[in-house]
Amino acid sequence: MTESASDIWSSWDSGSMISKNNSSCSQQTRFNLVQVKGAWNRQPEQSQTAEGKLSDAKIYENKSEHGVSWTVFSPITFTYRVIQCKNILDPSDDTLLWGHVGDDELKGTLINSKPVKRFVVIDETVNQLYGSWVTQYFEARQVVHKILPLPTTEENKSLELVTKILQEVHQFGIDRRSEPIIAIGGGVCLDVVGLAASLYRRRTPYIRVPTTVLSYIDASVGAKTGVNFAGGKNKLGSYIPPVATFLDCSFFQTLPPRQISNGMAEMLKMALMKHRGLFELLEADGRRLLSTKMQSCDTSSSSEHEHSATVSIRIAIETMLEELAPNLWEDDLDRLVDFGHLISPELEMRVLPALLHGEAVNIDMSFMVYVSHQKGLLTADEKNRIIRCMLGLDLPVWHQDCTLALVQKSLRERLKHSAGSVRMPLPTGLGRAEIFHDMIEDNILCQAYAKWTDELSSSGNK
Amino acid sequence: MGKDQQEDNKTKQKTSEFSLVRVKSTWKCKLGKKINKDTAGCVSPAKIYESITEKGTTWTVVSPITFTYKVTETQGLLDPSNDTLLLGHITDPQQLEDIKKSNKPIRRFLVADQEVYKIYGTKIIEYLEVNDVVYKILALPTTEENKSMEMALKILEEVNNFSLDRRTEPIIAIGGGVCLDIVGLAASLYRRRTPYIRVPTTLLSYIDASVGAKTGVNFANCKNKLGAYIPPTAAFLDLSFIQTVPRRHISNGLAEMLKMALMKHRGLFELLEKHGCMLLDTKFQANNSAYGCSSFKAASQATRIAITTMLEELAPNLWEDDLNRLVDFGHLISPALEMKVLPSLLHGEAVNIDMSYMVYVSQESGLLTEEEKQRIISCMVGLELPVWHEACTMELIQKSLQDRLKHSGGLVRMPLPIGLGQAEIFNNTSYEILHKAYKKWCDELSVSSDSSGDH
Numbered sequence: 001m002t003e004s005a006s007d008i009w010s011s012w013d014s015g016s017m018i019s020k021n022n023s024s025c026s027q028q029t030r031f032n033l034v035q036v037k038g039a040w041n042r043q044p045e046q047s048q049t050a051e052g053k054l055s056d057a058k059i060y061e062n063k064s065e066h067g068v069s070w071t072v073f074s075p076i077t078f079t080y081r082v083i084q085c086k087n088i089l090d091p092s093d094d095t096l097l098w099g100h101v102g103d104d105e106l107k108g109t110l111i112n113s114k115p116v117k118r119f120v121v122i123d124e125t126v127n128q129l130y131g132s133w134v135t136q137y138f139e140a141r142q143v144v145h146k147i148l149p150l151p152t153t154e155e156n157k158s159l160e161l162v163t164k165i166l167q168e169v170h171q172f173g174i175d176r177r178s179e180p181i182i183a184i185g186g187g188v189c190l191d192v193v194g195l196a197a198s199l200y201r202r203r204t205p206y207i208r209v210p211t212t213v214l215s216y217i218d219a220s221v222g223a224k225t226g227v228n229f230a231g232g233k234n235k236l237g238s239y240i241p242p243v244a245t246f247l248d249c250s251f252f253q254t255l256p257p258r259q260i261s262n263g264m265a266e267m268l269k270m271a272l273m274k275h276r277g278l279f280e281l282l283e284a285d286g287r288r289l290l291s292t293k294m295q296s297c298d299t300s301s302s303s304e305h306e307h308s309a310t311v312s313i314r315i316a317i318e319t320m321l322e323e324l325a326p327n328l329w330e331d332d333l334d335r336l337v338d339f340g341h342l343i344s345p346e347l348e349m350r351v352l353p354a355l356l357h358g359e360a361v362n363i364d365m366s367f368m369v370y371v372s373h374q375k376g377l378l379t380a381d382e383k384n385r386i387i388r389c390m391l392g393l394d395l396p397v398w399h400q401d402c403t404l405a406l407v408q409k410s411l412r413e414r415l416k417h418s419a420g421s422v423r424m425p426l427p428t429g430l431g432r433a434e435i436f437h438d439m440i441e442d443n444i445l446c447q448a449y450a451k452w453t454d455e456l457s458s459s460g461n462k
Numbered sequence: 463m464g465k466d467q468q469e470d471n472k473t474k475q476k477t478s479e480f481s482l483v484r485v486k487s488t489w490k491c492k493l494g495k496k497i498n499k500d501t502a503g504c505v506s507p508a509k510i511y512e513s514i515t516e517k518g519t520t521w522t523v524v525s526p527i528t529f530t531y532k533v534t535e536t537q538g539l540l541d542p543s544n545d546t547l548l549l550g551h552i553t554d555p556q557q558l559e560d561i562k563k564s565n566k567p568i569r570r571f572l573v574a575d576q577e578v579y580k581i582y583g584t585k586i587i588e589y590l591e592v593n594d595v596v597y598k599i600l601a602l603p604t605t606e607e608n609k610s611m612e613m614a615l616k617i618l619e620e621v622n623n624f625s626l627d628r629r630t631e632p633i634i635a636i637g638g639g640v641c642l643d644i645v646g647l648a649a650s651l652y653r654r655r656t657p658y659i660r661v662p663t664t665l666l667s668y669i670d671a672s673v674g675a676k677t678g679v680n681f682a683n684c685k686n687k688l689g690a691y692i693p694p695t696a697a698f699l700d701l702s703f704i705q706t707v708p709r710r711h712i713s714n715g716l717a718e719m720l721k722m723a724l725m726k727h728r729g730l731f732e733l734l735e736k737h738g739c740m741l742l743d744t745k746f747q748a749n750n751s752a753y754g755c756s757s758f759k760a761a762s763q764a765t766r767i768a769i770t771t772m773l774e775e776l777a778p779n780l781w782e783d784d785l786n787r788l789v790d791f792g793h794l795i796s797p798a799l800e801m802k803v804l805p806s807l808l809h810g811e812a813v814n815i816d817m818s819y820m821v822y823v824s825q826e827s828g829l830l831t832e833e834e835k836q837r838i839i840s841c842m843v844g845l846e847l848p849v850w851h852e853a854c855t856m857e858l859i860q861k862s863l864q865d866r867l868k869h870s871g872g873l874v875r876m877p878l879p880i881g882l883g884q885a886e887i888f889n890n891t892s893y894e895i896l897h898k899a900y901k902k903w904c905d906e907l908s909v910s911s912d913s914s915g916d917h
Contacts, residue, residue: 033774033777035778037886038786038886038887039775039884039885040774040775040777040778040779042770042774055778057778058777059774061770066535066536066537067535067536067537067699068535068766069532069533069535070770070773071530071531071533071553072529072530072533072773072776073530074528074529075529076528076691077524077525077526078523078525079522079524080522080523081522082520082521082523083518083521084517084518084520085517085518086518159615163611166681166682170684170687173868175868176868176870176871178871199688199689199690200687201687202676202677202678202686202689202690202691203691203781223525225654229622234654235653236651236652236654237651238655239654239655241523241525274488314519317519317521318521322482322488322489322491323488324523325482325506325508325523325525326489326507326508326525327489328525329527329655330654330655333629336487336488416625416627417628417653419627419628419630425487433488434486
């Protein structure tokens with residue numbers, strides 16, 4: 001469970017600290033940190049000094065016969081904005097350049113100052129569709145810019161790509177704090193650029209502009225960045241959020257139907273974990289949302305089908321933010337948002353590039369729904385409703401490469417990566433779930449697998 | 463932490479503040495700041511602010527992450543009966559007890575500097591074997607020239623093959639600053655964050671690299687251009703490693719100590735002035751009969767003050783949100799100098815040359831008296847540190863300061879001593895003063911550089 005900073009050091013104050021070298025007692029002092037004329041000074045907690053700026057950080061000093069030990073508590077606050085907008089590439093719209101700057105006053109100053117510079121990384125395919133608009137935007141606003149189109153695919157999602165970006169950024173030259181790198185593309189693009197930005201000067205601000213449904217509701221609202229490594233998905237990365245994410249759903253218009261379904265898998269995930277209302281909406285309106293490519297999703301217009309696009313996206317983002325914000329750095333490995341992500345990483349990498357991320361997630365979820373049912377957590381009716389909903393969203397519900405062996409291997413890996421517990425989120429009803437810590441009994445797993453294959457293998461691979 | 467976004471309140475939009483409350487396996491947004499006392503234990507320090515405009519919704523997430531790390535002095539770190547190396551990072555007494563009672567084997571992945579491994583490898587292995595640890599040791603040539611992403615990747619490949627537990631098996635780095643920086647970066651990247659432990663084996667890393675959050679590698683011929691601000695879970699400080707450090711490298715470390723003294727601590731300065739030679743001769747060790755027990759007293763006092771002053775400056779600014787940093791003293795010009803003459807100057811030596819010049823700038827600016835300036839330079843010479851270098855030209859200085867401007871949000875933020883053990887940050891030092899100081903610096907000190915003989 002996530003503790004607040006003050007929880008952490010108040011438990012220290014209660015003094016139940018054991019000195020590392022088996023000594024029975026040690027003298028402990030807590031120090032505050034106060035800044036006076038540019039220099040930080042530590043002050044024992046008891047002595048209150050009025051002057052100077054007090055930091056949230058604290059230092060505990062422990063003296064024993066073995067020596068001194070210091071424990072540092074340093075809270076770092078991550079603040080980021082997720083902003084829905086329209087016409088982001090319209091030169092008269094400020095968002096792309098200044099949407100990340102909160103203060104209206106500051107905004108005004110920045111707009112009037114020295115030449116604005118921006119470095120943009122854009123997915124190759126997105127560039128073919130929107131590149132000229134992006135260029136036009138920056139030229140119309142007289143921004144010194146460099147646009148780097150890259151083939152940001154799952155197979156390329158590597159440190160090599162990150163290095164390429166870094167070389168170009170370094171050559172272009174950006175200010176340390178005030179010239180955020182902009183990433184325009186799907187999840188892979190946003191992840192790769194995010195990692196590059198995290199590494200450059202140890203931290204460079206960056207902005208995400210998702211262009212797919214999946215990245216709109218998933219990759220863009222969290223902190224994670226990453227690349228694949230040694231055949232493992234997202235094995236290297238960081239938890240540095242962007243300074244802002246700009247959500248313009250008009251990008252969806254140029255998405256193939258398969259990509260829209262792909263994104264809706266992650267929506268469905270949140271619905272199954274946390275929100276019955278969203279599930280019912282996807283059940284009822286899924287096909288229409290697909291065929292209209294979720295357009296007009298950010299207006300409060302009165303039309304019925306526009307309304308469901310708006311609502312479903314809003315719920316998906318809110319439920320995602322609810323789960324991510326209190327656990328930004330995954331201190332707690334119990335995460336509902338991991339649903340659909342226990343088996344899919346292995347599956348996705350194995351059949352690369354045959355399955356899109358959301359499709360692999362859906363196959364995982366589909367199997368887990370059978371596990372839930374086998375454990376008696378879901379009724380047959382609920383199970384069938386969920387599978388029908390998935391099929392209605394044109395998502396694959398079974399895959400021949402998702403063998404029982406792959407499932408078992410994935411769960412063993414999960415044990416390894418999740419500090420000894422399988423932490424399996426399973427739906428316990430429509431729109432609610434629980435996390436199970438014990439490994440699933442082998443017979444339940446096999447029975448669920450057999451039933452899953454029996455009932456769904458005829459629906460085939462996508 | 464958790465400051466309200468005041469600016470949203472000034473605009474037309476209505477902003478709602480949501481707290482996040484844990485309900486069984488899930489989190490729920492709850493409107494408002496005041497939360498029911500019953501659920502108080504399950505409220506996250508994170509907040510979400512929501513405002514609705516005609517274009518859609520804007521959410522602002524404010525999420526504080528608390529970094530906790532320990533810096534622990536110990537003696538006999540590699541003594542098999544000392545459990546610090548394996549368990550010293552654990553703060554929860556219950557967890558510690560559980561581990562000690564359990565018969566699950568302890569597993570550790572270690573990265574050691576090649577040279578350090580030559581000296582201590584046998585001892586390290588003996589320690590691990592006696593304690594029944596399942597281990598893998600990777601010995602690498604961690605030099606400034608190798609301080610690259612390639613080396614970090616090499617470490618990552620091996621770590622990946624070792625199958626480290628995600629949370630309970632910290633990677634251990636044993637070596638100097640370069641080793642600690644590279645391993646720290648590799649650990650920060652693996653699974654987006656893997657716990658790691660620093661065991662510094664040089665004086666410089668003991669008081670500098672080990673106590674902060676920074677990790678990094680060089681890139682495009684620039685020092686530490688890529689990295690992260692993830693601190694280790696713990697740093698274990700054992701002065702006995704210093705006894706196998708060559709004299710030159712001890713001076714190297716003393717430069718960073720001197721930096722803290724000049725910026726913040728007159729007492730430390732006087733200690734270095736008075737006992738510098740002894741510290742060099744005894745290598746910070748206790749058992750030197752020539753000096754008796756006063757040597758170790760000076761050694762531990764000096765290291766403790768250096769560490770506490772460094773922690774004071776780093777803890778409130780772990781991620782450098784504030785670019786005004788006293789600890790940057792000696793680091794405005796030295797990066798370029800160090801890279802230019804690589805490998806002929808050690809990091810601390812380059813830092814000292816930078817500091818030496820800056821002391822002249824201080825004096826020229828009227829912030830230091832001539833006497834204070836002389837005392838400082840004498841102290842540096844007494845610590846056997848270089849105080850001048852021919853490659854440190856006026857062009858290099860100018861270029862460095864221009865780069866500083868670029869990297870520090872448009873201000874040069876130059877820390878300068880304003881007395882012995884006191885300093886302030888300046889942004890307006892004129893070219894005239896810089897030039898005058900340079901001339902004087904060359905006039906007075908270029909002679910001594912020839913006689914120090916190590917370039």
